[in-house]
Amino acid sequence: MNRRRFLPVLPILTLLAMLGPVAAGLWGTVLPAFGHLPAAGLAGPSLDPFRDLLDWAGLPRAVMLSLSTGVLATGISLAIVVLVTAGWSGTRPFRALERLLSPLLSVPHAAAAFGLAFLIAPSGWLSRLVSPGLTGWERPPDILIVQDSWGLTMTAGLIIKEVPFLLLITLAALGQADAQRSTTIAQALGYGRVTGWLKTVFPRVYAQIRPPVYVVLAYSMSVVDVAVILGPNTPPPLSVQIVKWMSDPDLAMRLEAAAGALLQLGLVVGALIFWRLGEVVVASLGRRWIAKGSRGRLDPVVAQAALVAGGISAVTVLLGLVVLVIWSFAGFWGFPDAFPDGWTLRNWMRFGPGTLEALGETALIACTVALVALILTIGCLEAEYRYGLSFSQRAVWLLYLPLLIPQTAFLPGLQTLMLNMGADVGRLPVMLAHLVFVLPYVFLSLADPFRAWDTRMGTIAAALRASPDGVLWRVRLPMLLRPILTALAVGLAVSVGQYLPTLLIGGGRVATLTTEAVALASGGDRRAIGVYGLMQTGAALVPFALALLLPALIWRNRRGLRHG
């Protein structure tokens, strides 16, 4: 009885869990941005926070950095993914890249950023490998690579993590775009692989991957952890400066932080509009290009270049992990030695116990949040199935909303709001904040397989007198074991990687592997960073491995279910 009334409200509850904190956080940002902060004895409205913000000498560069890193990272990673898919989908190199997807996806941003820094710094591994032999460098050259003023290294750090994400999304969209037949016909008409794909399949695929592309743009413009590790600091990108203002001992600085957060939101909205206009321009140019009928003489070159770019991006992440492993076991390792003087377990013995503690906290938060997200998601999808309560096409955008609004725009507000209400920081608020980001990913990951389930199975079960709940528990969920575990793994990985929500909402008291690793970045102890980065990667990677392994074990005598 009860459950019947409960299930239909689940979609509303889910939306509330996802959008409630965002709305509250934005409200909590708007108030102090206009000078209203009762906790500091300040009452608005006033425009002083914006005046202070404009007075900050670093503002023009900080804004430029936010825009340039975001647009460049999104544009380049999208180009790599589209061209690789166009030139190689269905071939052997493409399948190799596909197999690398899950591990690449689950490497947390911070760990990938550390790996990149340890690779390409003037004293990084790449430079060590070729010095002094090829370069003649006995000492590292004094060149600004990591933390360069233009944010190029930071952009690269974002690209290597966004390429796998966009590739995954594109693969999912390909299935519904009828790509195979279109390319076959295009090639039969003499079009090159890449040109044919771009002219026939790309418009349909892009229409589907547009929301995730916007997510990548919004994320890249406002990221904090990657920017702290790889980004410039004189001045830093806007999002980093907002976090700095938030942690100033003077509460009044939060007004400036809030004004900055609103500016960040405005920048993201502006960039999204700019991107949308860009789409229109590309579409009209594209139509002209299609009408011209060019068959694509440069296709092989373009395809090769794209594959090289995609390969470099994947290999960089993997090599970054290798260099983290080396540092974590390194004794003294001076420049230009390619490998350490000696290998030691000492670093793991020193930092192991600390990482285990952080791992416990990380696992507790991630498991709770991912489970709650999974339950809400299954509830929503089941309500949709039983009562036809589905999200309309427009409402699907609501799912992406928490991912489109920059974290730096609403998390500071959420923290200030909690402060005004006297709510305690700690683990529970952190979990609620994580849920905002975990829910959309879990939902997006599970929705398609859940809907694709053959409903005739349900009909048969019902004919055998199974109740609707019985069908769900005994037929549908077991059959969907693999996608459910995958969705859970996605949720865990998203939660493990969260930096800003843990830092701001946890008030520094909730120490996860990610916050500990980024805190260590300031100390520069590469051995500790190696250990923490690897533990962080492991925490995100192991669930993915289990999601592959468990269904194979559980359904070892059910052949038809193993791939379901």
Added chain:
Amino acid sequence: MKHLAILAALLAPVPALADIDVSNWDAVTAEAEGQTVFWNAWGGSTTTNDFIAWVGERVMEEYGVTLEHVKLTDTADAVTRVLSEKQAGEDDDGAIDMIWINGANFAAMKEADLLFGPYAEALPNWALVDVEGKTVQTDFTVPTEGFESPWAMAQVVFVHDTDDMPERLGSMQALLEWTQANPGRFSYPQPPDFLGTTFLKQVLVDILPDPSVLAAPATDENYEDITAPLWAYMDELTPNLWREGKAYPPTGTAMFPLIADGELDLSISFSPGAASTAIANNELPPSVRTFVLDKGTIGNASFVAVPYNSGSKAGAMVVANFLMSPEAQARAQDPAILGYGTVLNMDALSEDDRALFDALELGVATLTPAELGTVQDEPHPSWATRIADDWVTRYGVSQ
């Protein structure tokens, strides 16, 4: 400065000391048993983290106090936290029980009545502290008045790799000339990092004919005149810094790997023993040594303070007292562990306790107390705040 004014405006009566009798040590230890102390301390240094973990084990064994290290990236975070709690009316059981603090953060918290105390001079081990010889009762010239207890002595030393830079330097002027001859081989942490700000103060103290003007608070009238030589110096120095001053190491410890890689030949540290400890941990090459300037260098003490709203004040006092014990002090001074200077008076110790210190090796790169020379006073905290703000405007946003 307007920030401090706002802090001051937030003052409200604090029910300090209503709940605990600091002079009755037995009652304090009895109450402390079973309490959990959240110690907020900068978490960027892995050796310090290990030391704090060891303190946690010992106070658990000895007093049944659980110590949790909350690793901060910036001590100001903890100050914010306490201030926020006060605004929210959380006066009894705040998130923080103890803070590793000094300088401007202490001055701000003391000014805003955010600290518990006075308690420090009621701790049993206070009797062993070298009150005469070490600056343990003032913190950046601000009297501590028992609101924080010392646990380590720090002094600026310059860290150099003798393979690349065999000679020590005697003055800041000599350092400037050396960077002109060796561009790109020196850097300091980016202010407002405390060590970076300390470097700026060290420059000022060394090049001013009479640094005693810095003991009084900076004023709008005297600030520009007095700091003008500092900025002239920095304008000359910056183009020859590592990365031409376009990027800076975030903290002091982040400079060690840069020395190990040979990117830097020279950097500074606030812990005379840190270089020896880093050599032992494979973080620095064995050729590294330290030196101080002819006129001496700035020194100060590290303190711990207890927020007014801590729910485990007795536990925090027990930890603070343990930190001043000969056992903890000798371990902190061991270059293989931490290499921090002790706050204790050797003459006040029992023979057994003194033996703990006598048994310590100094460490290959650590100067003897005599070699460390004159300890110069910290300027009043108002100088540090202004200089750091000024630095950010001049060099921190322009590249």
